[in-house]
Amino acid sequence: MAREGVSYEQVAAVADALVGDGQQATIRAIRERLGTGSPNTIHRHLAAWRDARPQMAAVVAALPDALTAAIAAEIAKAASTARAEVEGRLVLAQTEASELAAVGEILEGERDTLAEHIVILTTERDREAATAAERATELERQGQELQRERSAAEAARIEVAQTRNKLENQAEKLTEQQALIAQLQAQLELERQGRIDAEKLAAVTAAKLEAAEHRAQVAEAATDELKRQLNQVRELATLESSKAEMANTTIATLNGKIESLQTQIQQQARELDAAQQEVKAALQTAAELRGQLTANAK
Template sequence: MPRGITQDQVNAAADAILGAGENPTVEKVRAQLGTGSPNTVTRMLDAWRGQLGERLRQLSALPELPTPVGQAMMGLWQLATEHASQATAGRFAEEHAALETARSTLATERQDWTARLEAAETERARTQAAKDLAEHACTTLDAQLQDSHALRADLAQQRDRLQAQCDQLAAELQGLRAQLAEEQQAAAAERARQETYVRNVEDRAHQEVDRLRQDVKQWQQRLESVERSHRGAETALLAEQGSLRDQLRGSERELARYAGLVAGLEKALSKQVKPKPKKLPAPGRAQHPGHSKHASK
């Protein structure tokens, strides 16, 4: 409602319009005042009309008022009453039309809000279903996570066990290599001893060839016997060396198989757990080609 408008201002503006010979209407009063809402001006103008009748009756009851003036005032009152009735009927028609328009608008808005409410209810049901599905998915993921943790622990235990086996095999391989080296050294020493013995025998034979010419055949037989024994011992040592080499190769293949198994388990573990753990190098794996080459020689 505009600020500053009073009943006295509306009464003064209506009196001025009526004194100018015009019918006081809401638009004219607002134009006279320069402000005021239509509803407020209408209400105050109705109050002015109610006061106007009383004022006219008071004027007509004065004994000193001339008869023509009283008749003119009565005519003016009738004219004002007729105009007020027409204005009231027009205003009622306008308000009725506005009321019908508002009622239609409210019906349309009600239908719209009903549709929105149904859509919101459908969306709420869909959201509730999505929430239930998400909660079920979360429960499933929690169970899978627990299984993943258990699998991770099991894989870690298997990795530790295989690592221990690899360490044990590496130690055994190292022992076999040390044993092979000792046996090779022993074979070399035996070969050197036999060669020294043969050389000594040959030297003695050459020194005594003149003196022991008659015994040459006997010494030759003994020499052949010694050589056969030497060849038999050398053959046995070579056979034993080949057997040890085969055992070494088998151990290296077994170690390589365990190293591959460890690598596979670490790869499977890395797929289950993030960030990816560093791959542990297989112990002694980088030394295999050198040792295999030495063994093949």
């Protein structure tokens, strides 16, 4: 919200009080008493207050010589007083011009400082944007790795399912072989060689079953490891997504700050232009006062 400037009535009241106290009504003195106010605004109201003050008017009338001489002496005294007042106004105008020039230099310094601040914030914004882009690239890469891990896990699951089917088929075959062994054992006494062959067949079948069970255990262990790695990748992807969102928020905040600083620089530039115009006006007033002083001296 823009700050409300001081009014003419406030400046005029303080100026009257300063003159009543025997002091000069300057921009600095009025600003110190008010405790606020732009130097440009105070200078504008102070000039209007000075223009509104009653000026001494010369009265010419046909009077006796003695009275004319006395009046001439008073006029000379009044002219001296007027000259002193004009000189005082000239000094005040010069002082105010110096104060306005100093204010202009301060505003230029603030403008340069804000410009440097914008450069710093712009650099920081670009750095955050680059970091966000790198994080997005890394997140995409991890997503691709996650997809590959999922494909590998799916392939392992299919392999485990196939192994289980094979185990079931082998279990059915084992049952059949065990029945065959039972039949062979029943015929042991009648056919010794047949019993030996049956025992060999049972041993081979048991070895195959053991090997199949071992492969199934290895496949299950691989599946568990792939599930664990998949969970880790999912957690990492979630974390990187949160970081990317934070980086986007930071960039938005920095953009807001940069826009605010640019608005401040534009405002400072306008105030600087106004201050320079006030300085020119004050210098022109000083030149006019010098001309009046020269004319009065003649």
